[in-house]
Amino acid sequence: MNQRESLTASRDAMASQVAATTDAHAAAPLGTPSKASAPASTRAMGQSHIHESARSQVAGAAHYIDDLPEVKGTLYAAPILSTVAHGTLNGVDASAALALPGVRGVVLAADVPGDPLLAAFAHDEPVFAVDTVQHIGQVIGLVVADSVVQARRAVRAVMLDITPLPAVLTVQDALKAQSYVQPPVFVRRGDAATGLAQSAHRLQGALEVGGQEHFYLEGQIAYALPLEQRQWSIHSSTQHPGEVQHWVAHALGIDSHAVRVDCRRMGGGFGGKETQAGHLAVWAAVAANKFGRPVKLRFDRDEDFMVTGKRHPFAYEYDVGFDDTGRITGLKLQMAANCGFSADLSGPVADRAVFHADNAYYLSDVEIASYRCKTNTQSHTAFRGFGGPQGVIVIEAILGDIARALGRDAQDVRLANLYGKNASEGRNVTHYQMTVEDNILHELLPQLEHTSGYRQRQAEIAAWNAQSPVLKRGIAITPVKFGISFTATLFNQAGALVHVYTDGSVQVNHGGTEMGQGLHTKVAQIVADELGVPLRRVLVTASDTSKVPNASATAASSGTDLNGRAAQFAARHVRDNLAAFVCGLDGCGAGAIRFADGQVISPNAVRSFEAVVKDAHANRIQLWSDGFYRTPKIHYDKATLTGRPFYYFSYGAACTEVVIDTLTGENRVLKVDILHDVGHSINPAIDIGQIEGGFVQGMGWLTTEQLVWNHQGALATHAPSTYKIPATGDIPAHFKIDLWPEANREDNVGGSKAVGEPPLMLAISVYEALRNAVAAGRGGVEATAPVALTAPATAENVLRALGRVGD
Structure with missing residues (x-):
């Protein structure tokens, strides 16, 4: 069986597993099992249904704005x-x-x-x-x-x-001129200065990470x-x-x-x-x-x-103290974001970078300074991950440098710094005062280490590098802990409308937007299961401000969490109306009515959904409803950046192997193994597609997608001829994805977790593997020194990190 066949078989097996485990969770009223659950085999949720627009897109029949008929006189x-x-x-x-x-x-x-x-x-x-x-x-x-x-x-x-x-064109110039779109923000926990002074070991370093189109x-x-x-x-x-x-x-x-x-x-x-x-x-x-x-x-x-704006480029300076195991004992970190000429979303992007500067690790004594620099470039804006990647990469780079300095395996250093499993360990509160209650990385990371063969491959790579003078390999495992919710609390709300027509067909409208990520497909699955009808009977219509007002952006990985739950509630209202109507006919309690397989089942009779709807309409029963959802538990103080900005965390890890040519700087990704947490997947095929796409997009950010502004401030890379996104030839032949089987511990729709943004940060394993390969290429004493590899790791930047070319 080849790798692609293996991946397909793995997906099919996972789909069956998820379908079986999702049943009791998917359509339940908040906190209680649903008495209207259908057998797992008939449910829409947990199954790998195709994207709702896929056939039209393949046939060229899916309309985008430039395809719409134009009004006369346009x-x-x-x-x-x-x-x-x-x-x-x-x-x-x-x-x-x-x-x-x-x-x-x-x-x-x-x-x-x-x-x-x-x-x-x-x-x-x-x-x-x-x-x-x-x-x-x-x-x-x-x-x-x-x-x-x-x-x-x-x-x-x-x-x-x-x-x-x-003109101010660089972050460094903006810092010197104190040119900011918003005032700097400082977050502190403990005493970073004392922690650094008392540390057994100490490192200083700097890092630059580019933007992304x-x-x-x-x-x-x-x-x-x-x-x-x-x-x-x-x-x-x-x-x-x-x-x-x-x-x-x-x-x-x-x-x-x-x-x-x-x-x-x-x-x-x-x-x-x-x-x-x-x-x-x-x-x-x-x-x-x-x-x-x-x-x-x-x-x-x-x-x-x-x-248009890009992902925010960041520049970092750090001073870190650590013990003999690599555990961080003090950290001062400066993060400077290139925001462009106006604020746009730079404030919340920079805030999220601060929130994710810990990634998966407990920081006891830490001081973070966040500068939002105003430059005379395009106003940079939201990009998948929304500052999270810029926060995660710096702590992963710091841990990689610590491991090199100590001569320890970076995986061991990462494990030593993880948040604790529970409150009794005293290491499960973030630097912004949110308790980490759902940490699964103590189980997930060792499992990926085992299934990827990390330790054996690490030894094989070391032996291979010792006899290969030009080509050097590197391998790295990096985790992700990504907070799910808008950091602007007011956006964590959603509305939806569900209309049931007299022929039993169902129309759904919600405040989210479809950009290829499968949101409409998942919402349709949720509504189909709530009403017990086949998925083909549910249609999700265009996003429209005249139907659902004041909707939040489809962003922050929360599209399904918010809109799926709102649509579920709307469908549940209609279902309850129908259940009460049938109870009146059959003289039973509403809890005895089940909706499944396109049927409405009472202790006394089995009727088709269509027949019940038709009779209910004749008896003037409301067949449409709205639904509204607001994310619970979240709160935080924007002035101090403390509180609980996230409902839950999504977790994952990736093991990546790379090779570099030390003479040319050319590099390739050879193998990728991913174990990612999506809770109980609503649609495994779509979720795996999002993981694949997110990882590859992150890989592009860190390897080939270089934005270059000249000394006059003109963007020189403004077309496919000068800006390289990953292509099919950049995808490794070994690209294996597994889903963590545990349901979301919070009461999220279907027991699922968000999947849009977290996988992008799995690609930081590519960057860390490249830095390990560079360290092997430098050899000797330099192999233990910090690796200053500017991202993206283009051939030129790899050669600079190797010390083969100057700036």
Whole structure:
């Protein structure tokens, strides 16, 4: 059996296992077993159902915004971009552009009827540049024309008068100038200075980790249609329709109820469409307002790179003390995030980096300084992991350097630093004062160590490196402990609607958005099991602000947790109405009614679901309902960054083996073994796909996806020709994924756990394996010294870490 066949067999076996163990948990009322549970074999949850849009996507029949029929009279916009990183905007000369065929006009800051600043959290970003420009690629205005080609041609004819001003382009320059989008934040526990002074050993080091382009397949796009009575319809490829609604209304100076935002699906988001999709919607709406015509705005790939923000690049400095076992006894850590020219989501991103600077490890005496640096680059934004990866990587790098300094295996050092299993050990409270109640890493890590053959492979690699002068291998196991919930507590809420029609078919609408991650599929499975109907009878419709208002963004890995539970509650209300109706017919208690296999079963009769629905409608029984869910237990003080910001933690670990060429710096990932915790999986195939995709995306962040800004502040890597995401040839032949079988210990929907973001951090094992290979390549005394490998580990950066080339 080859590796792919083995993986398929493993998935099938896991699907059967999950299906059997999910039954008693999936449709239960909070805290109690459900009396309406159907046999496990008939349940939708726990089974590997295909993605709800898969067939349409393969057939080319799934509609994205650029596929929608366009209203007669639609105009097309193209952005006018700043060519200077920082400067005074003296004027815009569009006369040559206006003279071109098909050009209808330009849209500038003066054309914004409402607030000239976007309704962003920090209220620090203009809709269009007004008096100054803040980065190369900032949108100054739009050219609007009868066709896309005419608009793009005309943009090139627009002349900008900009007087350059000094620009801050690096984190180091921002720190020197004290240039921040928000004030620095400091989190302390214990006495770091004393802990360091009394430590048996001590290390200092620095690390830089680059950003990452989202590179969604569907670029940023919006289509704004003015309707009657100052109402608006906005089609937006967005993870947050509610925010787009708010931003558009704010910019147009109208009430939110006059703006409807619709999103059937996105061609990828990864965080890049959480806030920054709102920009395009606002720009298109302002243009449509000026010309009284529908306007579509779609970025090409170069524009998308130049205009939109990335994952935040981070720079770190650390001073760590530790004992002979490698256990940390004191830590001072400085984290500096490159936020770009405005705050966007940089505050909560940097906060989450602070929250995850411990990853899986207890830090007794620690001091963390978090700087949110303002630079004249694109405003960086949410990206899968939302600061978590930037927190996790630094503590893993520190532990790797500790292991090298002591000559110990890094796996042993990591095990020595883990949070305790329980409160009696006194090592289970985080540096932000949240108790870790569900730690499974003491069992999960040794299991992966065993199934991956880590110890044997480590010895084999050491022997291989000793006789290989050019190619050097490295192996590493790194864990993940990732907090699940929005750190902004108010976003941890969701609503849903469930409609049952008289033919027994079911329609669901919820506040989440589908970006390929399978959210709609999982929600449909949850509702199908709650009503006891076949999955094919449940349809999830487009995200729509006119159906579920004030919905949170689909982000923070919480899409299923929030919207799935809200939809489950809505379906449960309808089910209870039907159960009460049948009880009235059969003279039994509501608890005696079961819904399963498309049937409604009472002690006295078995009826089809369709028949019960039809009779209930005839008797004026409500067949639709809403559902609402708010995440319990969470709270924290934003001023001190202490409390319980997360409902629970997702765990996992990856064992990765790599090889580097010490002459060229070329490197490859050879083998990956993953053991990951998704609780009781609602859909194992989708969850495994998310683990695969998250890991590969994280691998790209740390190996090939290098963003380069030149000395003028222009992004030089702004197309697939200069920016390399992982391709099929980068995927190792040995790529094995297993799911941890235990249910979520918190009362989450179906006993499941979030899966969107945590797997990305498993790829930090790639980075640590590469650093181990570099240490082997340096040899001698240098093999025990800290390895300063700048991420991503491109060939150039690997050679620098080996000491083969200078900066």
